[in-house]
Amino acid sequence: MHTENFNLQSFRKFSFIAPNLFSLILLLSTPFKVFAQGYPKAPVAVKEESGGEQSNSDGCKELLRAVKSQDSVRVKELLRNVDPNCIFRGDGEPRSPLVAAARAGYVGIGKLLLEAKADVAYHAEGDETPLMAASANGHLGFAKLLVSNGAEVNKKLKREGTALIIAAREGHLGTVEYLISQGADVNAQVTGDGSPLIIAVRKGHLDIAKVLLEKGADPYLASPGDENPLYHARMSQNREMVELLEEYSDRH
Template identity: 30%
Template sequence: MSASTSKERKLLDAAATGDVATIQSLLKDGVKADTRNDHRQTALLVATHNNQIEAAKVLIDAGADVNAKDMIQDSPYLYAGARGHLEILKMTLSHGADLKSTNRFGGTALIPASERGHVETVRTLIEAGVDVDHVNRLGWTALIEAVILSDGGPAHVEIVKLLKAAGADLSIPDNEGVTALQHAKKRGFAEIVAVLEK
């Protein structure tokens, strides 16, 4: 359902600004929790974009679909994982997040979380059971992204440790046949090299 009525538009605006009272009142009035805007973003995805935790909670409790994708294949679950919006991510995980769902790059939530250095998000997704060895369309695993798209700093060292401890296959190469360890050596990431060689 797209935002054809002013009430639906109001719900989407309230989700963006975290106006919980308006959300509750509109839901009570019969506006659907999964109302979508012109980009096919649901009210919950709009709330997730803005990390509006209370708004997201109200919408999820009202039955909003945590896996509903927009035009660019983002869902509340995938977006919360990619952006490190931990509280909303945990809510989506406890309300049926599809751990196998993938973004427009063919990657799970764990891959962008690893790339962006969201340590607690990575830990949460690993504990939830997301496949640590999933390969996206670019030919990259979470481990490879944590190396080649990072600065090799403390957050990424910690993420490499978490992925390794979770049993990530260190031998999976990218599309050019280069492993995470080889990338780390090439980039001079001594701490990551040490973790991977241990």
């Protein structure tokens, strides 16, 4: 009787230990690289379209917020240790300091960033360039600051166009005239974004269309995947625009 109880207890112990022992053997025999796949990978720097690297550091976060709040004292303080060519993706757009300053037209802060070696072409993937940001919002002073520091006037981006296309789209006549004076191509084309004249016609900006035509924009120039400016004017039944384009059509 005693022997039977002993055997039963031994069996129960073995039935408890055996699965755990098997699991331990299996675990020890698993290759380390397979075992490690279950753990999160270390962050990897991501190359942005502008040539920089993604940076979600606290310093970049604070700098971007200081720029957006127009806190020049805080910006100056942070620039002692934070690279202005950084990106923070935690607060929505824009995601780089100079683009944020350009969108808001903060010229003073723009100067601080440029003095700290901010790259006039630097931007996050998915955002426009600083010059495009200034042009979109009609911040002529900021646009001049950027161009005087080497910003590329005819830079093209898909889903954005060029600085001139953007300024024409938003109806910023002064910016349009300035960009043209700095060598902006009035016949620049970006697939999906049209040309400066096409976008001005579609938006009904007669004064901008006239300036573009005076500077050599072609009323018959169709953008890839789009019609020409005269077509859009007729489709919109904008009589003044049609007459303007027909007047310049005779010169081409």
